[in-house]
């Protein structure tokens with residue numbers, strides 16, 4: 253046990269690492285506060301940064317915050333702290349999505365296998381074509397184990413299933429293209445002219461697939477405006493899904509942690525990843541994403557993996573904006589608005 257409070261530099265370090273997480277349209281729907289005892293950090297959803305048409309239930313928001321939580325865990329270990337994580341704690345106001353009690357010393361410096369900390373800054377969405385090269389079985393096994401450690405099923409799909417998921421993604425992309433309100437919402441998060449601290453800059457957008465095999469999201473519309481280049485993508489994209497048993501905010505937070513853990517590990521191995529989320533955004537295509545072999549479950553994310561260019565970095569809001577002072581009454585016995593609102597915290601785990 254250590255009684256040492258986190259100092260301001262520790263808090264900034266944690267908030268910067270947490271804030272490097274991926275999020276839908278780089279919306280960064282989160283903020284941080286130290287816990288009232290000064291020995292932990294809480295992460296909150298920021299609903300002013302919601303993407304309501306694309307993500308009406310806040311599922312993608314919680315996945316993004318789950319990724320933040322995993323980054324916080326990795327950074328906490330770097331600070332020599334052993335994170336005790338509580339998801340959706342109850343009985344306080346305001347309402348955190350997760351609280352990390354960092355009052356104990358870390359027992360081990362690499363609890364997640366290799367050192368994942370450098371990958372927090374090195375991880376980017378790569379929307380560029382990948383090489384026609386399979387991910388080795390050994391690495392696939394490591395990614396599956398990483399997600400499994402977070403209670404989430406990661407499946408790297410065989411050819412027929414990959415094509416089924418890509419077809420569903422293409423169908424969802426067509427629907428999104430025909431939905432003018434959603435198109436307008438996506439455009440609000442594009443930052444094509446001026447530098448900004450959020451949203452997607454021009455450099456991070458990729459080409460369209462010349463052969464239409466990889467249905468990358470057309471952020472600038474159909475037809476793309478300004479026009480997007482086309483390139484030949486890999487012949488058989490390697491596609492992975494992340495699935496949870498249930499479909500509640502705590503499952504979304506777990507899925508986000510699993511996604512980030514697998515994505516950081518992939519980055520350590522030189523693999524590139526991007527997200528194909530379109531089919532998860534429509535209830536019927538989402539239901540059809542389920543693998544008929546693996547039975548019930550809720551697909552939370554579709555990832556494309558491979559070897560290729562790393563993708564461009566995207567900006568983040570400064571820590572001066574995302575890190576707020578401790579709120580009176582905000583401690584580890586608090587309630588998140590999207591949780592049940594009553595009852596015990598969802599889970600407290602030493603990670």
Ligand SMILES: Cc1cc2nc3c(=O)[nH]c(=O)nc-3n(C[C@H](O)[C@H](O)[C@H](O)COP(=O)(O)O)c2cc1C
Pocket residue numbers: 272273274275276277278312313315316375376377378379451452469526527528529530563564565566
């Ligand atoms: C829930 C979620 C959904 C996303 N959906 C897509 C998507 O459909 N297409 C895409 O290209 N990127 C998608 N992304 C990636 C984000 O656009 C990306 O994380 C964000 O722009 C920040 O960039 P970075 O990942 O390079 O840090 C998604 C990310 C999350 C967390």
